[in-house]
Amino acid sequence: MQYEGTVYRPPSEARSLIVQVTVGCAHNTCTFCTMYKDKKFKVRPIEDVLADFDEAAMLYGGHIRRIFLADGDALIVKTDILVQILNYIWKKFPNLERVTAYGTTQDILHKSENELKCLKEAGLDMVYMGIESGDPQVLKDVKKGVTREQMIEAGQKLKSCGILCSATLISGLGGRQRLREHAVASATLISAIKPDYVGFLTLMMDREAPIYSRIVSGELELLNPEDVVEEMKLFLQNVDSDGTVFRSNHASNYVILKGTLNEDIPSMLDYLDQVEQQGKYREERWRRF
Numbered sequence: 001m002q003y004e005g006t007v008y009r010p011p012s013e014a015r016s017l018i019v020q021v022t023v024g025c026a027h028n029t030c031t032f033c034t035m036y037k038d039k040k041f042k043v044r045p046i047e048d049v050l051a052d053f054d055e056a057a058m059l060y061g062g063h064i065r066r067i068f069l070a071d072g073d074a075l076i077v078k079t080d081i082l083v084q085i086l087n088y089i090w091k092k093f094p095n096l097e098r099v100t101a102y103g104t105t106q107d108i109l110h111k112s113e114n115e116l117k118c119l120k121e122a123g124l125d126m127v128y129m130g131i132e133s134g135d136p137q138v139l140k141d142v143k144k145g146v147t148r149e150q151m152i153e154a155g156q157k158l159k160s161c162g163i164l165c166s167a168t169l170i171s172g173l174g175g176r177q178r179l180r181e182h183a184v185a186s187a188t189l190i191s192a193i194k195p196d197y198v199g200f201l202t203l204m205m206d207r208e209a210p211i212y213s214r215i216v217s218g219e220l221e222l223l224n225p226e227d228v229v230e231e232m233k234l235f236l237q238n239v240d241s242d243g244t245v246f247r248s249n250h251a252s253n254y255v256i257l258k259g260t261l262n263e264d265i266p267s268m269l270d271y272l273d274q275v276e277q278q279g280k281y282r283e284e285r286w287r288r289f
């Protein structure tokens with residue numbers, strides 16, 4: 001298997017076979033993200049990608065149940081190439097159950113509905129979208145490169161084409177300064193998309209990230225655990241996304257929270273009250289990117 005640089009994956013792909021279809025991220029300007037800053041973006045030749053799958057099939061064959069197509073936005077690859085890859089792997093791995101990839105808003109909007117339906121038909125089950133925030137000001141500040149409206153359009157488009165949508169938000173991305181705006185606008189954005197899954201990470205101090213200078217200057221104040229709980233409560237009080245599986249179980253989070261929207265919102269709010277009263281937060285030393 002030919003891996004280039006550090007390979008990242010969503011937490012739920014921990015047991016998946018990961019193969020790089022692309023290297024790096026074509027966008028690569030988000031100021032909080034350091035994942036692909038050391039890589040020059042490229043699409044790998046299909047022969048190399050298929051050779052990796054051949055090798056994995058020889059080594060692990062029937063044990064592979066899930067495949068994650070890396071890197072940062074595999075969905076940017078031309079649809080006919082992705083369809084060839086998907087057809088190949090669904091034939092190659094007899095016990096395969098699910099194929100997923102990261103996709104940016106730009107990637108989704110660049111594909112026609114027909115192309116997305118072809119990808120679904122060929123076996124692309126889910127796309128992970130980094131939403132990060134629903135607040136237009138925060139999106140601008142972190143150089144996300146797309147608007148709130150474009151993200152809503154992309155999320156809805158995925159869903160209407162039958163591809164599951166897993167959205168990620170970042171707690172604290174607006175700092176203490178925009179805590180309320182970030183929480184409420186993220187909730188209304190999720191309500192508009194109604195993704196199948198939504199997960200929260202929490203912004204951490206990373207000296208390598210471009211956002212670090214804003215943190216050091218005080219322009220963006222990191223949230224403490226109590227602030228994170230306040231932000232999460234605001235999100236839960238304003239979201240309306242029946243059936244969405246909610247997870248805040250990333251290693252960067254101060255509080256682990258799981259449930260299904262909207263039915264579990266009251267119990268999750270109760271749990272946050274308890275956490276606040278008892279001060280039961282993940283210790284700083286156990287938090288990870």
Ligand code: SF4
Nearest residue numbers: 025028029030033072
């Ligand atoms: S957050 Fe996503 S889109 Fe932004 S630079 Fe990182 S990988 Fe690329």
